[in-house]
Amino acid sequence: MLPLRRRIVLPLAMLLSLFVLLLLKSDNTTPGFWKQLGKQDAGSSRPYSKPVITDPTVLNDDSYFWRKRPTRHPVASLRSFPTGKPLALPKVQASFPKENASDKQLRLQRQKAVETAFMRCWTSYSKHAWLQDELTPLSGGARNPFGGWAATLVDSLDTLHIMGLHGEFERAAAAAANISFETSSLEQVNVFETTIRYLGGFLAAYDLSGDPRLLKKAREAGDMLYAAFDTPNRMPVTRWDFGKAAAGGPQEAADWALVAEIGSLCVEFTRLSLATGDARWFDASERITDALRAQQGRTQLPGLWPISVNPRDGVFTADNTFSLGAMADSVFEYLPKMAALAGGLLPHYRAMYEDAMATAIRHNFWRPMVPDEADILISSSVHTARDGATGAFTPSVERVGQHLVCFAGGMLALGGRLFRKPEHMEYAKKLVDGCVWTYRAVPSGMMPETFAMAPCPPPSSSATDDRACPWDEAAWKRAVLREAGAGEDADADDFASRADAVIRERRLPRGFTAIPDARYILRPEAIESVFVLYRTTGDRALLDTAWDMFSAIQRHTETAYANAALADVTGATPPQTDSMESFWMGETLKYFYLMFSEPNLVSLDEWVFNTEAHPLRRLVP
Ligand SMILES: *[C@@H]1O[C@H](CO)[C@@H](O)[C@H](O)[C@H]1NC(C)=O
Numbered sequence: 001m002l003p004l005r006r007r008i009v010l011p012l013a014m015l016l017s018l019f020v021l022l023l024l025k026s027d028n029t030t031p032g033f034w035k036q037l038g039k040q041d042a043g044s045s046r047p048y049s050k051p052v053i054t055d056p057t058v059l060n061d062d063s064y065f066w067r068k069r070p071t072r073h074p075v076a077s078l079r080s081f082p083t084g085k086p087l088a089l090p091k092v093q094a095s096f097p098k099e100n101a102s103d104k105q106l107r108l109q110r111q112k113a114v115e116t117a118f119m120r121c122w123t124s125y126s127k128h129a130w131l132q133d134e135l136t137p138l139s140g141g142a143r144n145p146f147g148g149w150a151a152t153l154v155d156s157l158d159t160l161h162i163m164g165l166h167g168e169f170e171r172a173a174a175a176a177a178n179i180s181f182e183t184s185s186l187e188q189v190n191v192f193e194t195t196i197r198y199l200g201g202f203l204a205a206y207d208l209s210g211d212p213r214l215l216k217k218a219r220e221a222g223d224m225l226y227a228a229f230d231t232p233n234r235m236p237v238t239r240w241d242f243g244k245a246a247a248g249g250p251q252e253a254a255d256w257a258l259v260a261e262i263g264s265l266c267v268e269f270t271r272l273s274l275a276t277g278d279a280r281w282f283d284a285s286e287r288i289t290d291a292l293r294a295q296q297g298r299t300q301l302p303g304l305w306p307i308s309v310n311p312r313d314g315v316f317t318a319d320n321t322f323s324l325g326a327m328a329d330s331v332f333e334y335l336p337k338m339a340a341l342a343g344g345l346l347p348h349y350r351a352m353y354e355d356a357m358a359t360a361i362r363h364n365f366w367r368p369m370v371p372d373e374a375d376i377l378i379s380s381s382v383h384t385a386r387d388g389a390t391g392a393f394t395p396s397v398e399r400v401g402q403h404l405v406c407f408a409g410g411m412l413a414l415g416g417r418l419f420r421k422p423e424h425m426e427y428a429k430k431l432v433d434g435c436v437w438t439y440r441a442v443p444s445g446m447m448p449e450t451f452a453m454a455p456c457p458p459p460s461s462s463a464t465d466d467r468a469c470p471w472d473e474a475a476w477k478r479a480v481l482r483e484a485g486a487g488e489d490a491d492a493d494d495f496a497s498r499a500d501a502v503i504r505e506r507r508l509p510r511g512f513t514a515i516p517d518a519r520y521i522l523r524p525e526a527i528e529s530v531f532v533l534y535r536t537t538g539d540r541a542l543l544d545t546a547w548d549m550f551s552a553i554q555r556h557t558e559t560a561y562a563n564a565a566l567a568d569v570t571g572a573t574p575p576q577t578d579s580m581e582s583f584w585m586g587e588t589l590k591y592f593y594l595m596f597s598e599p600n601l602v603s604l605d606e607w608v609f610n611t612e613a614h615p616l617r618r619l620v621p
């Protein structure tokens, strides 16, 4: 099976529409590179102006397998990270007043509960699936869908460190130092997944601990990934033939790629260049950014890139589906994150973020009609179609929400603080409220993978409209029938009783018109955004929100060994399935833990999280 990023798993309908759409050398390191980078705050961890490297081969060992692979298409001139002093960007975190003793005690109890849940999983992984990609949480076995390089171990390294489990961290780091990227359990390696999980995991663990073995491992993963860029136009092969590349065969980028997979390598690649002083990775991902920037205003929905693009020909404008969710997500998420990482030295990322958000706010965000008339927003896919008369592209929004897109609230909160855009904070709150609302509305307390809702009556469904959105029970029931495919009869006299039957049979909570994919697979995006909103606003009510989410998830997903994905969250006792992706311990539990930590533990003013929740050190003055 292909390793598919959690945010990339396609709902069937999207897959179908995608298929329809488809018819249509250099090792020039810069000595002294980090000397220019300035020192970090006296804070939790080491500055990266002076990495503690006792083993000189960490940074200048050129004998590594992937480094020795002959380059067929060398880079003529390598672009280095700008040399200026990082700027002081606006503060991302809110100021937190001192909490009283009872609040503190409750918070620490909750934090302990998260740590206990993590330790149970870690112990089972150590015992039953050590060095494998995943533990199977019902049968106590193991699976290797991510190359067989111990994905869960690498994803968990920084969580162990953050939780202060230093003995376990040391044991895991020693084992991680032994992982070999010279062979793989897969014929086809997903470059994006490997970047965010492994490269991101090693870099964050290095940034937190200063352990040079982990930087060395990051560099090895980076050397492997860099080989995927050895193509005529230096665009990477995103679904990569590992054996062919290892044998030094010719490569060309495909004429089709998901925009998330090609467009969100920049955070990890840039951090690796900063940490090693070797500009190759930064150069490689900036070439992709150049192509994105040049075409951002020329797509069918200017400001956003479509979900599928053509790296072989460098064309990023042809497709007509636009989403902040599955298949695109992190290409947008990484815009403010690059700005944060680079300490203001790469201003184009801010410009790209602002252009993208202006379009998404206008076209992708909408207000659903819900029984308590809550003022919440959902971000959905937009399809464009050419108007026969005018030739212009007309957008239409699909009224479907996804768990995956819940990261968007956190993205807007980060952008809102970093670029002083208070209106982005407002959208962030409403998007997070939308996710929280959905968790609460489902009786088991978790959001399904995808769901449909009805919009407020026009024109008040747009994100920029403040008008009331009164609940209309009959309109909801008609929308349920339309979603169920009974469009013609949605207005017949007996519509209400027929809708009631559908609502009962499909267990639709009031407000939902369909639940096409009822799974919850231990995903992090909702708690990720609740966490970022908490750190950026200081709103203590979010602590209770997070606790309710954690309690529901823990209650339903706990197994004899660890935690399991759920097949259908709409019932009172959701059935479990034998899967626990590495992001449960790498992301979901890390965000829950940080939610209940002191706000300066992994402060957003010093760190930026990659899309796999691996915190990387920001450049700060
Ligand atoms: C602690 O602060 C909370 C508000 O954060 C307040 O509700 C509570 O009454 C306070 N408890 C004590 C013992 O002061």
Ligand SMILES: *[C@@H]1O[C@H](CO)[C@@H](O)[C@H](O)[C@H]1NC(C)=O
Binding pocket: 174, 175, 178
């Ligand atoms: C690393 O690999 C070697 C050789 O396979 C093995 O002897 C050693 O125990 C491993 N170390 C760790 C910490 O796993």
